[in-house]
Amino acid sequence: MITSEAISTNDQREVKIVLLIAAFVILLATFFNQLPGGMIGALGAMVIVGFILNYLGDRTPIINQFFGGGAIVVIFGSSYLFHSGFLSGDIEKQITTFTKSGGFLSFYVASLVTGSILGMSTDTLKKAALKYIPVILGAVAISFLFAGIIGLFFGKNLFESLMLIALPIMGGGMGAGAVPLVEIMSGRTGMDAASLMSQMVPALAIGNAIAIVIAGLLNKVGQMKPSWTGNGELIRGEAEAIQDKSTSNDSLDVKKLGMGALIAISMFFLGTLLSTVISMHTYALMILSIALIKVSGLMPERLEKAAHAWYTFVVSNLTPALLVGIGVAYTDLNQIIDALSPMYFALVFATVLGAAIGAGIIGRVMGFYPIESAITGGLCMANMGGTGDVAVLAASKRMQLMPFAQISSRIGGAFMLILATFAIQLLA
Structure with missing residues (x-):
């Protein structure tokens, strides 16, 4: 997607005309199921649908102020458009394939994680690494407390409230969370895997x-309470320091962007290779590898700037397109609506809210901004892994926090599996 920030004022009218023509052609081809196959068809539709929905969401009153604006409209709007049959046919399959097995999500996350970590100061990275784990633990503790209290209020026992609802939510998504949780629990509770999965x-x-909704609200809270937020910086006081050392005047050329893309892809490959010998998620190993390279000073500064430039390009141009992929491939509105009983909603809401509050409070104690720690240590523990991280950070307008979001989803998710093994002995 082309953003207005990336072009001069004099060229904006021309760009809008081009976008309108492109939107008309691509939507017409999509409606009549005549898009070409593969990446070109999927990405073309995703870019245009994402641009339109993002534009509308950012200009819709209330939604743009309190609920994340364009990000939330793109996710749920694209889910409705494609799953309702309004835009149907092969394009839905193409988008799903491109986002999942086609690697678009992995490409996006690798670009963000690599660029944002290498773009940090070494001191910031060291300070955050030592203090971040307690934030995750605070999120888990308060989420479980809230879920347990609400469950008892509705007559649920602790096993149903914590093990079947709170634990899966805080467990790192579907593949890295719910699936291994079902395997752990089905062998020790007497419940079959299908029954457990249907509840999780x-x-x-x-x-x-x-x-996602709470992330949008926290962004608004940050605007109302500026002292609570670093506007994307986690450690209190770092926002001012980074402004003083701004590198916004660095030239961005094609070679720099290409080098940044290659570095991001290479870091993902490194995480993949390490995962064959170390039993950890690829993203977690990638984060640890990049962090080690950063603090050791192995990467030349000009290459760090190239990786950060590529991160900026990807966030500015591909975020709405990826959110369309998340809406189509990962968001089932019918499943959400079918499960929306008052009791079930209250339990889930209490879990997510508790995660945000716990992370915010402990983050404040550890020297972090409470808004940023609530988003990364809380909401990114309570969403659906990598896709949820992108959606939450987009709704809160804090994409530069992706490394910490991934720590929550991957390392925090692994911790939840360990916790489940012990907790099941007490509650089952």
């Missing part, structure tokens, strides 16, 4: 939606 999946979907 709606909790994940609703929890993800609530996390």
